[in-house]
Amino acid sequence: MIYVLNGPNIGRLGTREPHIYGSTTYADLVQACQDTAKRLDLEVQVRQTDAEFEMIRWLHAAADEGADVVLNPGGWTHYSIAIRDACALLGGRLVEVHISNIHRREEFRHKSVISGVATGVIAGLGVDGYRLALEHLAQVGDAR
Numbered sequence: 001m002i003y004v005l006n007g008p009n010i011g012r013l014g015t016r017e018p019h020i021y022g023s024t025t026y027a028d029l030v031q032a033c034q035d036t037a038k039r040l041d042l043e044v045q046v047r048q049t050d051a052e053f054e055m056i057r058w059l060h061a062a063a064d065e066g067a068d069v070v071l072n073p074g075g076w077t078h079y080s081i082a083i084r085d086a087c088a089l090l091g092g093r094l095v096e097v098h099i100s101n102i103h104r105r106e107e108f109r110h111k112s113v114i115s116g117v118a119t120g121v122i123a124g125l126g127v128d129g130y131r132l133a134l135e136h137l138a139q140v141g142d143a144r
Contacts, residue, residue, distance in 0.1 A: 002137055003062045004033050004130065006048040007055060007074030007083075013099075013127075020100050024127045036131045040138040052080060059086035068092035070133040077102070077112045088117045095133040098123040 006026075009016055014025035024032075030046045037044040049055050055076070062069050069090060076083045077098070087094055094117065101124025102109045115121050120136065122129040 001065065002037070002042055002044045002068045002070065002134065003058065004044055004046040004070045004134075005055060005058055005062075006046075006072045007076050008050045009074055010072055011048045011050070020105075022099070022126055029127050029130065032127060033130050033134065036134045040134060042134060042138055044134070052076065052082065056082055056086045059083070060089065063089040063091060066091040068094070068137045070095045070097055070130060070137070071114065071118075072097045072099070072130075073112075073114050077114055078109060079113065081113060084113045084117060087114055090117075093119040093137060095119060095136060096121045097129045097133050099126055099129065100124060 011026045013021055013029060014023055026048060033044055033046045047058060049058075055073075059069070063086070069092065071087065071094060073080065073083055073096070096112065096114050096118040102112065103123065112121070122132055125132065
């Protein structure tokens with residue numbers, strides 16, 4: 001199982017700042033992840049929450065299972081030590097994904113507290129970053 005976990009405001013894709021995040025809806029993102037997983041013969045669960053405690057619960061469950069995670073932490077990227085600490089518990093690989101290039105945006109978005117515990121980071125490639133993350137995780141072997 002690979003968990004594709006999305007943080008705050010990701011559920012608003014398609015209507016949230018389309019000049020930054022594009023016109024793909026969250027439903028389109030979920031479908032794209034499921035289609036990619038099917039093509040790669042992977043099992044995925046795609047989830048989104050605006051509640052930090054729920055994300056932490058999901059990360060703990062993934063840690064208990066030793067599962068790989070694709071994570072778009074949204075705004076938590078820049079300040080949530082609690083999310084970072086839950087990510088550090090993961091036994092599987094963690095790919096941090098950002099739809100926009102956080103390094104081309106406001107200064108406060110340039111720093112990720114998650115990246116230091118991630119296997120890899122994909123930023124600025126739109127929702128295609130999720131496909132790339134799943135393809136990476138489908139490869140044999142543990143890159144961590």
